[in-house]
Amino acid sequence: MKQNYLSVYLLQSSLPRLRLGVGLCLLVLVWLVLVPSVRAQESVLPYRVEKMSDQSVMGDFMVGPGKFELSIAPGESQEVELFIGNRMGSTRAFSLVVEDVVGSSDTEQTVVLLGNDTGPYTLKDYLQLPVTEVTLEHGQRARIPVTVSLPADTEPGGHYGSLLVSTLTRPELEDNADNVDAGTTVVSQIGTLFFVTTPGDTTTGGELKDFALVPPEYFMTSGPVHFGLLFNNTGLIHLNPYGVIEIKNMFGEIVEIVELDPWFALPQSLRLREISWPKERLFGKYTATAKVNRGYEDIVDEQSLTFFVVDWRFVTLSFGTLVMLWWLYRVRVRRKI
Known part of the structure; x- marks a missing residue:
């Protein structure tokens, strides 16, 4: 009888440990099942x-x-x-x-x-x-x-x-x-x-077809100055022309070099590139020369244009000043006579 009581006692005392062990096993089992499935769901996205x-x-x-x-x-x-x-x-x-x-x-x-x-x-x-x-x-x-x-x-x-x-x-x-x-x-x-x-043998061709002001106003009162470059791609692959616009004043001095970053032109197409010279205070005659590398074989096309910047307010003020000086000179001469 004592042995039966002892067996029951040992069984009752081990039940909490048994339950804890079963609970831990269930948690491990859930983790082993759910975590891979979540990762599998995340890995379903191909991006x-x-x-x-x-x-x-x-x-x-x-x-x-x-x-x-x-x-x-x-x-x-x-x-x-x-x-x-x-x-x-x-x-x-x-x-x-x-x-x-x-x-x-x-x-x-x-x-x-x-x-x-x-x-x-x-x-x-x-x-x-x-x-x-x-x-x-x-x-x-x-x-x-x-x-x-x-x-x-x-x-x-x-x-x-x-x-x-x-x-x-x-x-x-x-x-x-x-x-x-x-x-x-x-x-x-x-x-x-x-x-x-x-890669391989194919037709490559293109050139700077036109260089002009946009809009085409070659007499202006101030800057900025807007240029347009028209590139014609006559080949079968795209080209990335690039280069500079060199601007000289009336004395032949280079006053600005505008960089032309590469722009693309698809095969058998025209591509217009517009770029501005942002300087506003200008006066006199200017000559702009576009130097454009075609984007292959280091071939460079050059075209030039001339424009004039005259501030009519300055001209009017200068003319008025000259007239006033001439009038004062005449008055002074008459008084001496």
Whole structure:
């Protein structure tokens, strides 16, 4: 009997420990099951999402970089990273679409989006996206891998497209939407350009076609002075012309050198580059010479123009001063006589 009492006592005293052990085992089991599943859910996203340092509400979104320039051999691939940042103030869904682009002979259009059409320098079938839609909370930024793969039979030349990121916005929620009907939905869209060059023998050509003032006013009363450079790309790949504008005064002295950072010109297109000389206080005759490197074989085109800056107020004051001095001189001469 004593032995039975002892067994019962030992069993009762060990129950709390047994329960604690079972509880710990259950916790470990839950951790082993849930943590991998949470990590698996996080790893489902084929892109990274991070929090932006600036959480200000700007009512817009950011896409970058603005342009990728890649050189890819036939049959090879290259991966780049595109980022989308949400500053709209609320959770938004962003759609990603790829379209071909071409240049234009209209200087008002830098590039022309072709929609569903296939361009002569098509790229849209060579861009691979892990997703076509991204949902971001305000202040979040997604980093999306984009792979460019060229077929093995790709011929030398250029391939051009744009990855368009768009989201729906309701203007009645914006401060500057006073003139928009309530309920109207606007699609906001930003594009990143892709310029892909396949090495090999191809046609390269271009030149500075015109250099002029914009608008063409060659007599002015003050600065700033606005220049326009028209570049004509006649080849099959894009070019990045660059250079300087050298400005001399009426005495032949160089008074300013305006730097021309590289700008792109797509194949078979015209590209207008406008740049200003911000100096306002000018006087006399000036000669500006544009020296533009075509972006290949170190060929430089030069064109010059002449303009005059005359402040009519200064001319009028000077003329009035001369008349007054002449009148005083005549009066003095008459008094001597």
